[in-house]
Amino acid sequence: MTTIEIQNVGPLQSAYVEFKKCTLFIGEQGAGKSTIAKLYSLFTWLEKGLLRHTISEYSVVKYNRFKNKYAAYHNLKSYFSEHSYILYTGEQYVFEYKNEHLDIRRNDSNGELNSAKVMYVPAERNLLSVVESGKLQSGLSESMQTLMEELNNAKAYYAKGVDLPIGGMNFTYDRLNKVSWLNGKNLNGREFKIALKEASSGYQSLMPMTLVCHYLSDLVQNSGAETMDYKEQQRLQQEVDKIMEDNKISDTVKNAMLRNISARYRYTENVNVVEEMEQNLYPESQKRVLFDLLSINNRLERNKLVLTTHSPYLVNYVTLVVKAAMIEPQIPADAVGLKDSLYSIVPAESIMNASDLAIYELRDGEARLLENYDGIPSDLNYLNQQMAETNYLFDQLLDIEEQI
Secondary structure, three states: OOEEEEEEEOOEEEEEEEOOOEEEEEEOOOOOHHHHHHHHHHHHHHHHHHHHOOOOHHHHHHHHHHHHHHHHHOOOHHHOOOOOEEEEEOOOEEEEEEOOEEEEEEOOOOOOOOEEEEEEEOHHHHHHHHOOHHHOOOOOOHHHHHHHHHHHHHHHHOOOOEEOOOOOOEEEEEOOOOEEEEEEEOOOOOEEEEEHHHOOHHHHHHHHHHHHHHHHHHHHHOOOHHHOOHHHHHHHHHHHHHHHOOOOOOHHHHHHHHHHHHHHHOEEEEEEEEEOOOOOOOHHHHHHHHHHHHHHHOOOOOOEEEEEEOOHHHHHHHHHHHHHHHHHHHOOOOOHHHHHHHHHHOOHHHOOOHHHEEEEEEEOOEEEEOOEEOOEEOOOOHHHHHHHHHHHHHHHHHHHHHOO
16 A cells, blocks of 8 residues: 655645545645645656656655655645655655655565556646647646646547547547537537637636546556657667577576566556546536546556545545445346446446545645545535535524524
């Protein structure tokens, strides 16, 4: 299990998180949700880079590059102080940051070699829908530039069309004129299309997230040499040639070494980290998009999904997903109607076991794991309390009205 302990980084005073297949962070703005999500994304990416030999331990730890280069990628450089401490225990490596220095060591508890395709989707992603990529490069944060590059790949990949999880809409891309289109039908069945840059803010926030997550999922599922860039292919070929030309190594050892190399270069999982998935979306649309992201997460056993949110609806929708997982195995095989009813509420491909979910509430510089009752996430959290407060305030207004 991947864990992170954080002390005195940005708004976080003391936080400990165990990452599950799906991990959700809730809380006020500025509470540290994105800080944890960004650090998780960063360390997962560093693990992959070290495993694939695209970066070296020396290049990460020397000259305070961890803070000045890698943390700066996520705009976290100013979050560190002389009192900052981080202990990230991943599947392949352990990273410990203390006394303004990063120490890296191998994690020998896991003999498997797994390489993750990591994607961080920032909250400001809608900017990529408003202006086509060629006009945006300068001025973007590094994480946004990475998202833009993958979005361009996704647009080309889905140029002929891909269905969207909301509104019955379809996305197409005009490569010649570099224009993204949304295609749909009105209530009379008449077809229409709208340029993405002129579409509603909800679709502009949705598109970069949905396209990239689906594209990278397809990429990982079809993972192989064709998913590498040119430098990685060259590096792989050099390693293979060196092994095959060494006459001092037996064929058995050669085969074992080649399997090890293959494991390092083949992606085995998606790690999608999404800020404010609900951005500019109606509650019903939030539900559909959540179910879509969960279906992507369920495609491979090792996939991970991390979400930060201000939406009370997401916690409730996740509760539906977990409850559906509890009910599904209890339905008799011949009760087709009951299963259809269940899947009309929560699609089969989106169902998730309670053991695969963790919800953390960020408050007062700490991360608190939400309790669950019989496997169902607790409704005693900040977001639900804020909704309840509205009812309380309305009752107070009624009391005032009665005194008039």
